[in-house]
Each structure stands twice: as structure tokens, then as C-alpha cells.
């Protein structure tokens with residue numbers, strides 16, 4: 001049977017749905033939580049589109065199916081491929097390497113060949129459902145070989161790729177065995193989108209240094225002579241939808257209850273992260289623990305709510321990190337808790353989005369302190385949901401710092417300064433915090449997720465030239 005074909009094809013490591021097995025054994029698919037799915041929905045609305053991705057289980061993939069008006073094509077991964085392509089090369093080689101080697105990157109030759117095989121499988125699957133001349137939007141570090149593998153079989157396609165994570169400086173990228181292969185893989189695209197300008201510049205510099213590719217402005221000339229544009233298109237959130245949720249009477253009521261359940265603290269600090277070593281959770285806890293020990297914060301009147309969503313739990317680095325975080329939480333509470341007063345409220349699970357909005361609305365100060373982060377959507381979500389006089393402490397190493405310039409910016413490696421920044425945010429006059437919050441809200445509104453998606457597609461259509469709107473600026 002031949003498959004239907006589409007003018008827009010999206011490929012990402014994961015499908016936009018999660019599998020759930022009902023009590024009677026039947027399979028149901030539910031829309032995955034998370035920004036990418038929301039973002040892409042706005043692009044796909046009213047268009048016929050296909051999405052290629054892994055279902056999340058090892059074994060034979062289910063047949064393609066339709067869900068929510070979208071044609072979904074599952075890619076199968078064997079147990080070995082989950083270990084080698086996904087946990088190995090993607091999450092234990094590329095992820096640490098692209099995040100400033102916060103933990104050392106592991107290099108294994110068999111991971112690399114598995115990555116190549118999977119990227120070929122994705123390219124074949126895209127080719128199968130792409131109509132002649134279709135637009136293809138590839139996502140993220142798991143699929144860096146797909147652009148050139150796809151172009152080799154389908155030169156008619158317009159191919160774009162967006163990187164959700166940072167692209168490292170060439171001195172770090174150079175450590176990667178077979179590094180040229182990835183660069184050549186990406187240069188199969190027409191347009192490459194990055195979170196911030198520095199990432200795009202790092203990529204172009206890597207091409208110049210390691211492939212001797214000519215670079216002019218944003219444009220790299222690939223070894224086959226094609227011109228490929230690499231530029232920043234910062235991702236965002238659905239501001240309108242989230243704002244509506246955050247300002248609903250139910251959410252505001254729930255925000256009050258959350259504070260009351262914690263004994264109406266004077267200062268409610270908040271951290272929301274995947275449990276990942278890039279997020280700086282340990283540094284944040286260290287700073288908070290010291291502020292309590294120094295007597296700068298009163299453990300009876302202060303709470304830090306830390307939500308840590310479980311992530312990549314089979315990888316050693318993540319298991320070690322979890323132990324370290326839980327030890328730090330235990331130590332802080334052991335030193336400072338009292339009956340009814342628990343200075344750190346640590347929750348290692350995820351919450352429905354309604355509850356998340358209420359938690360954002362309840363907090364006084366959000367601590368978004370990653371050691372390195374492509375963008376960090378939590379920062380933008382907080383700004384959208386928070387009270388007018390709440391404050392955001394934000395790491396300079398998050399892509400979001402480029403847009404949220406009025407946050408209380410910090411270097412999370414510098415624990416003393418981090419402590420000062422946290423207390424500055426807590427102590428600032430409400431008026432000052434309001435001014436900053438207004439300015440950050442404007443910044444988030446000016447670039448919401450719809451704007452992001454349109455900007456990416458416009459750049460892809462216009463590549464290698466600038467899209468008309470941008471060149472007019």
C-alpha cells in the first residue's frame with residue numbers, strides 16, 4: 001500500500017503523542033505535554049501535515065495512524081537502539097557536549113553507527129510521506145544527520161532544522177569524534193535555526209574551521225556549493241493560552257490555597273525543572289541552604305518549592321544527580337525544619353498544566369538558574385503567569401536571558417553572587433519588581449510561539465536569503 005503524501009512534514013525524536021494502555025488492553029494515544037507540541041500545533045492547524053517520530057517504546061512500531069487531524073508515522077527502535085542511539089549518542093555524547101561538558105561526554109563507536117542508522121531511518125520515513133517539493137521541518141540534536149541523508153534521496157524538498165539546545169563553541173565541539181560528519185549532515189538543509197545568535201555563530205565558526213567552508217554573514221557555503229543560512233529564531237510559548245489559564249478565577253483561587261497549605265510563607269521561592277544536571281538545581285540549593293544558615297532568610301517564613309520532573313533515569317549521570325539533590329534537600333530540611341515548617345518542598349513528579357499555572361501564580365520569586373540552557377521555557381511561562389510584583393532570577397547561561405533583560409540576571413557558578421541576586425530580588429521594592437515584570441511581559445508578548453513558528457517557516461522559504469520582513473528591518 002502506498003502512503004499518502006503531505007506538503008508539510010515534521011520529524012522529531014518523539015511523536016507528539018504518548019501511548020496509554022487502557023484497562024481492557026486497548027491502546028490510546030494522548031497528546032504529549034510540552035512546548036514543542038503546542039508550538040507545532042499552531043503551524044499545523046488548517047494544513048495537512050505528517051509527523052515522524054519514535055513512540056517511546058522499544059520494539060516494532062505501530063502502523064501510521066491519524067490523530068487530531070495529523071498523520072503520525074511511528075519510527076521503531078530496538079532495545080539496542082534505545083541504548084545506543086537514544087540514551088548513548090544523543091543523551092550521553094551530544095547532550096553533555098552541547099551543554100559545555102558540565103558532565104564529561106562519553107564517546108563510543110557503536111553509538112555513532114546506531115545514530116547514523118536511525119537518522120537514515122528517519123530520512124527514509126520522511127521521504128516516503130513528503131509530496132514533491134514539500135517543506136520538511138526537522139527538530140533537534142537527535143536528527144543532525146537527517147538533512148543531508150534526506151537531500152541525497154529527495155533533492156526536491158525544502159529542508160529546515162531547528163536546534164532546541166545550545167550549539168557549543170568550536171573548541172568544545174571539536175572533541176566529538178567524526179565531528180565533520182555532523183556538520184556535513186546539517187549542511188544538507190536549506191535553513192538551520194538556533195535559539196540565540198551565539199549558537200548560530202558557533203555553528204558557522206565550526207563549519208569555517210573544521211570544513212574550511214566559506215562563511216559570509218549568516219550564510220555558509222556547503223562542500224557541494226549550496227548556500228545554507230544559519231540564524232537565530234528564539235522559541236517561545238503560547239502566551240495567550242497560558243495567560244488565560246493563569247488569570248482564571250480557579251487558578252487564582254488555587255494559587256491562594258497553595259500558599260495557605262504551606263503556612264502562608266512571607267517568601268515563596270520556586271524552581272521548576274526536568275531533573276537534569278544542566279538546570280543548576282544543586283547550585284540553587286547550595287545558595288538557598290547558605291542563605292538560611294547565614295540567617296539572611298528565615299526558615300520559618302521562607303519556602304523553596306522545587307519541582308523536579310523525572311528524566312532519563314537509566315543514565316548514570318542522572319542517577320548520581322538525583323542522589324546529590326536529594327541529599328542536599330535532606331540536609332537543608334534536617335538543619336532548618338521545624339514542626340510545620342519545611343524550608344524545601346521537593347516534589348519529584350510532574351503536574352497537570354492547570355496546577356503548574358497556579359504554582360507560578362503563587363510564587364514570589366522564580367529561580368531559573370541553569371548552568372546552560374538552549375532557551376528555558378519555564379522563565380517565559382513564569383513571566384506570563386506570575387503576579388505583577390513577582391520577580392525572576394535568571395541565569396545568564398539560559399537563552400531566555402537574551403530577551404528577558406530585566407530579570408535579576410546571575411551567574412549560577414558564583415554562589416556568593418547568586419545569593420546576593422536572590423536577596424536583591426526578594427528585597428526589591430514592589431514598584432521596581434513591577435517595572436521589571438512589565439518589561440519582561442512585553443518581551444515575551446513580542447515573540448510568542450506563533451511568531452516563532454512563522455519566523456522559522458518564513459526563513460526556510462526565503463533561504464538562503466533573509467525573509468522579506470527581516471531584511472526590511
Ligand code: GDG
Pocket residue numbers: 033034035164165235272273274307309349350351352353356373374375376377378379381
Ligand atoms: C529543551 C531545551 C528549550 C516541567 N515540569 C512540568 C512541566 N514542565 C514543562 C515546563 C516547560 C517544559 O516542561 C520544560 O521546558 P524547558 O525549556 O524549561 O526545558 P527542556 O525540557 O530542557 O527543553 C530548552 C526547550 O527545549 C524548547 O526549545 O527551551 O532550553 O533544553 O514547558 O512547563 N509541565 C507540566 N507539568 C510539570 O510538572 N505540565
